[in-house]
Amino acid sequence: GAGPNHSNDASSGEVNDQLSRVILFEDVTEFLFSLSSEEARFSLICQFIDFYGGKISRWTSSNSSSWLDRIMSLEMISNDISEDLIAISDLANKTQNSSHCSLESLLGSMHDLSQRPGLVKFLKNAILLSLDIFPRNHILEEAVLVTTQMYTAQENTLSTPANASRALAKNLLKKDRQDLLLCGIYGRIEARHGNIDQARKIFDMALLSTEGATQV
Known part of the structure; x- marks a missing residue:
């Protein structure tokens, strides 16, 4: 009879150990807080990305x-x-x-991301999810295009970093063709890679969209 009892004691001990690891709402409620403003929520997202080594443009005022x-x-x-x-x-x-x-x-x-494709992929996916919450956010849009380039370069795929960011920019623009700031980021990336004619086409498209929006 010692064997079965010993087994039951062991299993109950494991259950108790698992229960001791369960985090109850009452245990953390005093540490929980809510962010009422969009600026505060976006600041938290930026700090999250920065913590993991993501590149966030300094589109901010030093007086802030x-x-x-x-x-x-x-x-x-x-x-x-x-x-x-x-x-x-x-x-x-x-x-x-x-x-x-x-x-x-x-x-x-x-943050040395050059040898960490897994972390870059995580950042890319996290920023894409953040764009669902903060649509038309040019800071996040630029960050996700940069991480896409980094990830593609690390993976050594058939696609070049420029083609990867171009494909993502086109997909984002398909969802929202009136996102003029994304057009600007997309055009600047093309110009940075020497594709001046393509960059001009993108800027022309943005200008036409601006005229159409003004007329409406």
Whole structure:
């Protein structure tokens, strides 16, 4: 009779152990909060993407209280600030003959995504989901096109990074042809890759859409 009893004791112990891991609403209710404004919700999304190493454009005002709070609470140098410092270092080194240790080697990279395709894919999918909540958000649109390029380059697929971002931009525009800011981002990416004629077509399309919207 010792065997079955021992088995029952073991199984009940596992059940109790599992129950002890269950998080009840009462356990976390004092830590829960709600965000009433869209700006606050979007700020949380941006911080989430930034935490995982996503590239978010600095389309913000330095006078913004949220921007100042973020800078004052930094525990380490963020990507955008480190990029500015690196650019300044490059300019300084060009004007001096003596060799200097670059800031890039001192600062390093907060988020090295070059060898992490899984994380880049996760960021891409997360930003796409965020676009459902924040449609026509040019910051998220640019971020998802950039992560698409990065992921395609890492995967070494038959599609080039430029073609991958182009296909995604076209799909997003099919859903909303009046998204003029997306047209601007799409055109700028084409111009960046040397496709000036294609970029002009995109900007022309945006201008025609603007005229049509004004007439209506």
